[in-house]
Amino acid sequence: MKALVAGVSMLALAACGGSETSGQNQKTEAKRIALETIVIDTHIDVPYRLDRKWEDVSYSTHGGDFDYNRAVEGGLNAPFMSIYTPAAHDGTPKAKEHALEMIAIVNRMVSEAPEKYIVAKTVADVEQAFKDGKIALPLGMENGSPVSGDLNNLDYFYELGIRYITLAHSKANHISDSSYDVNRPNDGLSDFGKDAVNRMNELGIMVDISHVSDKAFWDVMEITKTPVIASHSSARKFTPGFERNMNDEMIKALTTNGSVIMINYGSAFITEEANQYGPKRTEAYTKYLSENGMTASSDLQAEFNKKYAEDNPYPFATLDDVLDHIDHVVEIAGIDYVGIGSDYDGVGDSLPEGLKDVSTYPNLVEGLLKRGYTEENIKKILSGNLLRVWRTVEAYAAAN
Template sequence: MVKQLFAAVSLLALAACSSEAPEDTSGDANRIAQDTIIVDGHIDVPYRLDAAWEDVSGSTEKGDFDYNRAVAGGLNAPFMSIYTPAHYDGTEKAKTHAEDMIAIVERMVAEAPTKFRIAKSVADVEQAFADGVIALPLGMENGSPIMGDLENLDYFYERGIRYITLAHSKSNDISDSSYDVNRQWNGLSDFGQSVVQRMNELGIMVDISHVSDDAFWQVMDLAAVPPIATHSSARHFTPGFERNMSDDMIKALANKGGVIMINYGSAFLTEAANKYGPAMDEEYLKYLADNGLEDSTDLKDQFETNYRKTNPYPYATTDDVLDHIDHVVKLAGIDYVGIGSDYDGVGDSLPTGLKDAASYPALVAGLIERGYAEEDIKKILSGNILRVWRTTEAYAASH
């Protein structure tokens, strides 16, 4: 009887232990997010607003970013992507489109100067943080607005551009793209090499997201200051996806002092999400062939709607983002990883738990739960990328 009673008490104790709530890290996570400069390497607000203007100085129903969500999440230094679609490459529209994107950010600031401020230096970011204003540094996504003329680098530097993603979805006059089978330069063009050198001299960070592997390695050889990957993830989790970075590339970037800023798009994070689109495309082609049908936009839209009902999209999770951060830290160290969410740029593919600019505390909570010290979390949130930016500024000041 005593043994039975002891066993019963033991089972109750075990049940109580197993049902204990996990440690609540939300308080510390919110404190860290609010007390720390958070730099997100890539947010596509300008392109979103170009398609349909919204007043992001308050709350918006659409998109992933607005002032109120940014404040709630502690986001105070999002790089605004000055994105130029590849179909403008080689045309006059490339430059004017980039100017239009900059003008959108300038409008955001002009209409809400107590909430937003363009930042052209690390000092500007720090001052904005001290003043309680969201800093908006500018990064050019796709180098085609340079238009084959190095003087345009100087022009865009004066306009506030502080990094340039050398190419986007197509090979341009600077670099081959990871997305393009046309490798016309086998990496960088001769002009592209001059672009990298001039960017270093001016104080514009070189962004190797989107470029081909050959172009990446050439940048590593050529760059005088650390390059960055503003919105890329680890290829380890998405084998064969060249848009992400291999382990060797991550280590080489770290050896150069650079930073990989993890992209939140589900297709960047898991193999299941990465292969979802190609699998759907393959099924669509099979559907056309089996039924003797010709491709059309309406037919494809209908097929995709039905396909998604029976094959739900495999969204990544906050843990998947944390896995990428862990992977980089194990490969290269804590000093070489950051955040490049690609908010407003990856559509409805964001991970569960990290759906908009209010969610940075959730990432911080996950880092705490995985054992990251507060000092190291702050490096991920901004310390690492600000170090590279300062290094870039110092090199330019001496040349």
């Protein structure tokens, strides 16, 4: 729905309204909107980053994509902290232990800078933090393996603040099959996974279908009594065959119960060229080994990758490419079903030009203004749609 680009339907333009600002005013307006609006990003991997190397993110940091000062500059008020557990821990006691370690890191962030951060467990917490000038830190569990086959653990993690759970990650687990795993032992959701979705509904935990297989997505949509989220996925239209993104049929299905897709910024999620960069490099490496009679090693691969990058620079996506994904969701589903799930601190150095860290949300807003989105609809993308889902999930839990 590029309102200012030729070839786009008038129907899509009408969905988002005409441009309210133009020229130089758009940059100023974009900054104002970002700073005056609750900005929610449903997937930021700060805990895992800090687990590997602690930094005081209550001030400016040299590394990473997130710190307090950059978040304030960008207007980011409610970044969901990813409580990520690697698939290597699936089925082991370490899964639950690791999740608790990640939660402890967020609690440390808050305890060391209580004037800047607060753990948010409800929509009301997020709204109060915004009024108080603090950054709310809701918690989202990436990979359901810490549930460890015990529904009581859902209650346990809910009490600790977990407000969404990504059912699987890079491998199938005891809850769900993964889009990244060729093995599909559950044929979608497992029987336990179906029970887990029901219990998450009852507790008020949002069900996150990022990472799961297509069959698991449809199983969730059949079972869930509340809207779901894709916390950090993008549109498969732009990356054909990449199951990790959502196809058009799935995106349209979100409208049946008010669910929402949060767009991932990673370049490999955004353009086909970036998506195929890794596979093409691997193919070239395999050919290199064969032609030179070499045996694969980590050192040799690192050396090859460095030379490959010099000859074939990584094709970073752009801000416009990210906007294309938002436009596409709006065109086929509507303005009420899209938000932001950047994956900052989770996709390495593959972030798009113009969106390199959490200071850049005004750039996204400016891009939306240029494409004709109204302020009202921009605010839906920045937080309104996710807050609507979260409120609905809270209300269902309260009634059950």
